[in-house]
Amino acid sequence: MDGTILTAGLDIRELRLEVRFLKRDPELVQEAASGQELLDTVTRGPAQLVVLGTKLPDMPLAETIEGIRESPASERVSILVLIPVSEPIGTEGLVLGAGANAVLRRPLDRFVLESWLAKLLDVPQRVQTRVPVHVQVVGTPRTEPNGHFYGLTRNVSVHGMLLASPVTIDSDDLDLEIDLPEPEGRVRVLGRVVREAPDVGWPYIGYGIEFLFLPEGGQRAIERMVERENPPEPITPLWAPGAIHSTVRRDRWIYELTDPLRCEGGYLVEIRRAMRGDWRPGSGPFYVVQGTTPAEALQAARTFVQEYG
Numbered sequence: 001m002d003g004t005i006l007t008a009g010l011d012i013r014e015l016r017l018e019v020r021f022l023k024r025d026p027e028l029v030q031e032a033a034s035g036q037e038l039l040d041t042v043t044r045g046p047a048q049l050v051v052l053g054t055k056l057p058d059m060p061l062a063e064t065i066e067g068i069r070e071s072p073a074s075e076r077v078s079i080l081v082l083i084p085v086s087e088p089i090g091t092e093g094l095v096l097g098a099g100a101n102a103v104l105r106r107p108l109d110r111f112v113l114e115s116w117l118a119k120l121l122d123v124p125q126r127v128q129t130r131v132p133v134h135v136q137v138v139g140t141p142r143t144e145p146n147g148h149f150y151g152l153t154r155n156v157s158v159h160g161m162l163l164a165s166p167v168t169i170d171s172d173d174l175d176l177e178i179d180l181p182e183p184e185g186r187v188r189v190l191g192r193v194v195r196e197a198p199d200v201g202w203p204y205i206g207y208g209i210e211f212l213f214l215p216e217g218g219q220r221a222i223e224r225m226v227e228r229e230n231p232p233e234p235i236t237p238l239w240a241p242g243a244i245h246s247t248v249r250r251d252r253w254i255y256e257l258t259d260p261l262r263c264e265g266g267y268l269v270e271i272r273r274a275m276r277g278d279w280r281p282g283s284g285p286f287y288v289v290q291g292t293t294p295a296e297a298l299q300a301a302r303t304f305v306q307e308y309g
Contacts, residue, residue, distance in 0.1 A: 004121065005029045008038040009061065010053025010082055018110050019117060035059040035067070043073040049121050050079045052100075054087060062098040069099040072220060078120035082106065089245075089259055096262045133225070136179045137163060141171030153178065154200060158222050160211050162197055164204035169193055174209070184225055187218035245269070245298065248305050252276055257301045260294035267297040271304060 005028055007015060012031045030047075032038035035056040042050060050068060054061055061081070068074050081095045081103040092103045102116055133156045139149050149169075154162040156178070171193075178187045190213040200206025214222070248255040253273050260267040271287040289304055291297030 004047065005049045005051060005117075006032060006038060006042055006047045007051045008032040008035060008053070008064070009056040010051070015051065018108060019114050033057075035064040038064065039067045039071075039074075042068055042077055043071045047074075047077055049117065050077055051117075052079065052081045054083055062094055065095060065098040065100050072216070076223075080104070080116060080120055082108065092261055093259065133181065135181065137161075138177040139163070139165070139169075140175040141169060142173040142175065143171040152204070154197075154206070156180075156222060157226065158211070158214070158219055160191070160194075160209050162200065163207045163209050164200045165207060166204060168205060169207055173212070176209070180221055180225055184221040187214075187221055189214045189218060248302070249276070250305065255305050257298060257305075260291070260297045266290050266292045267294050269297040269301040271301050 007029060008031070012029060015029060029051075030041075032041055035058050038050065038052075041047070052061060052064065056064060059067075065079055065081075068077060068079060079100045081100045082105075083091055083095075083103060084106050087105070092105070095103050101120055104113060104116065133153050135153050137151045137153055139151055141147050149165060149167050151163050151165040154164055161178070174191045174193070176189050176191050178189065179185075180187055189211050191209040192212050193207050194210045195208040197206030197208050245257045245259045248257065252275055254276055256272040258270040258272070260269050268288055268290050271289065287304060287308075289297060289300040291300050
């Protein structure tokens with residue numbers, strides 16, 4: 001099972017019906033029958049996104065999410081949770097606290113669902129970014145085991161690097177030792193020359209190197225270095241229809257305060273409003289406030305309504 005999107009705990013047929021690009025390429029989605037099967041699969045394969053429902057037969061939803069985050073092989077996988085409208089208020093905070101990136105409550109808006117799938121599929125691509133790193137490399141051509149040379153990197157990613165070599169390289173495959181900046185230290189990889197790089201100036205000769213084999217410890221070291229140079233943007237949870245904490249009436253307006261949801265740096269409360277005659281649960285968005293605790297966020301929302309409502 002090596003699809004881009006892995007699912008468990010929901011009806012995969014519904015997901016394919018709800019998302020246009022999955023209709024065009026249904027093989028993007030692969031289904032696991034249980035939480036344990038999902039954990040076994042996501043730690044082995046190249047999945048970019050896990051979509052979870054609540055119908056897991058063998059383990060609680062939050063425990064499944066925590067299991068994904070605890071494994072070094074899957075801790076960066078994006079996680080989207082879809083919950084039915086019947087789930088109790090507070091489920092959103094529970095799954096976000098366990099490590100989910102976002103949670104949506106049914107009934108789903110197809111545009112919103114597609115937007116979040118596209119956004120979360122892009123998250124793991126951060127580690128493919130090349131970052132400018134100028135460190136020493138010791139190379140040994142496999143066809144010349146005694147022919148060591150000392151070069152420099154120009155940039156590095158988890159998939160390869162741009163090498164500045166002082167000598168012409170006639171061998172395709174190279175054993176490389178890269179001295180990464182502290183605290184990562186030295187990484188050994190097997191690389192292959194895939195192109196010449198004329199943008200590397202004299203006195204060096206430039207080569208594009210693809211990593212054929214990168215030990216897990218080395219891969220983690222490069223990922224950490226890349227993320228330090230390109231810190232991920234925080235993903236803010238999306239509020240679900242019906243997640244209403246309380247309502248406030250002021251003159252002609254009805255205001256809804258949503259349940260506090262965890263985010264980067266604290267908790268968020270969304271304020272929605274509508275005219276008294278037009279008000280329905282799930283009214284239009286108005287404002288968002290933040291607090292360090294759920295109680296503080298709710299108090300900030302009430303204060304905002306009193307001052308500006």
